Amino acid sequence: MKENLEKRLTKLRAWLKDAECVIVGGGSGLSAAAGLVYSGERFKANFPDFIARYGMTDMYSAGFYPFASEEEKWAYWSRHILVNRWQPPALPLYKTLFELVKDKDYFVLTTNVDAQFYKAGFAAERIFAVQGDYGKFQCAKACHDKLYDNEEAVRRMADEQAGCRIPTALVPKCPVCGGRMEVNIRKDAFFVQDAAWYAASERYDDFYDRACKKKTVLLELGVGYNTPTIIRFPFERMTYQNKDVRLVRMNADYPEAIPENAAKTLSFSEDIASVLSALIS
Numbered sequence: 001m002k003e004n005l006e007k008r009l010t011k012l013r014a015w016l017k018d019a020e021c022v023i024v025g026g027g028s029g030l031s032a033a034a035g036l037v038y039s040g041e042r043f044k045a046n047f048p049d050f051i052a053r054y055g056m057t058d059m060y061s062a063g064f065y066p067f068a069s070e071e072e073k074w075a076y077w078s079r080h081i082l083v084n085r086w087q088p089p090a091l092p093l094y095k096t097l098f099e100l101v102k103d104k105d106y107f108v109l110t111t112n113v114d115a116q117f118y119k120a121g122f123a124a125e126r127i128f129a130v131q132g133d134y135g136k137f138q139c140a141k142a143c144h145d146k147l148y149d150n151e152e153a154v155r156r157m158a159d160e161q162a163g164c165r166i167p168t169a170l171v172p173k174c175p176v177c178g179g180r181m182e183v184n185i186r187k188d189a190f191f192v193q194d195a196a197w198y199a200a201s202e203r204y205d206d207f208y209d210r211a212c213k214k215k216t217v218l219l220e221l222g223v224g225y226n227t228p229t230i231i232r233f234p235f236e237r238m239t240y241q242n243k244d245v246r247l248v249r250m251n252a253d254y255p256e257a258i259p260e261n262a263a264k265t266l267s268f269s270e271d272i273a274s275v276l277s278a279l280i281s
């Protein structure tokens with residue numbers, strides 16, 4: 001049976017106090033809890049013209065819409081990137097999370113592509129953003145592995161679009177092969193992993209090896225079953241295989257521990273923001 005919230009918070013405070021290493025695993029539920037909600041009012045307020053024209057229902061499924069032209073595709077995507085990547089400042093929930101772990105030996109493993117961890121103050125060399133970054137362009141066919149900061153291009157496309165199309169002159173082109181460009185997020189086999197991606201991956205592997213031998217708390221936040229092989233399953237395995245590793249799982253829908261880790265897992269289905277605020281107050 002689930003212990004009451006106060007008991008779990010007390011235990012969690014003790015675990016964190018005792019921890020030599022903390023690995024934060026950040027999933028889409030974390031950014032949603034922070035305010036980057038992809039549906040409902042926020043979607044309606046930002047995309048009324050796209051909803052009217054294409055019948056879109058939310059930003060998640062809209063990301064898969066098969067646009068007929070590059071001009072339409074980039075009209076949608078520039079606004080999507082603008083409202084989720086370039087416009088939002090560091091959100092309070094991410095700042096609270098940083099306060100909680102900043103004095104620890106920490107590392108962040110995340111599938112989020114909105115750069116909130118960077119904005120909130122987490123050290124870049126302690127972040128591995130596995131699935132990419134909305135703020136970067138790449139060649140759609142991955143003809144070369146360089147990434148391009150897209151802030152200026154995105155702001156212009158978002159600004160100069162009309163009738164759900166951008167001017168043809170603004171359609172981004174690969175500077176090497178002249179072909180289409182894409183956002184650097186993992187959605188097909190052409191996702192570009194540049195030198196910085198591989199360096200971050202190696203730093204994470206090193207940290208992981210070290211953390212296995214120490215008193216480590218895994219803070220898994222808003223990680224569901226979209227891509228469970230990146231954070232959720234590895235965290236369960238790490239907890240199971242190492243005696244001093246403990247797992248904290250915050251998830252509105254799937255907070256449960258696997259039975260093997262029941263004694264080493266604390267589960268929270270409560271709102272992540274209120275749980276973290278209670279921890280630092």
Ligand SMILES: [Zn+2]
Pocket residue numbers: 139140141142143144174175176177178179
């Ligand atoms: Zn190319």
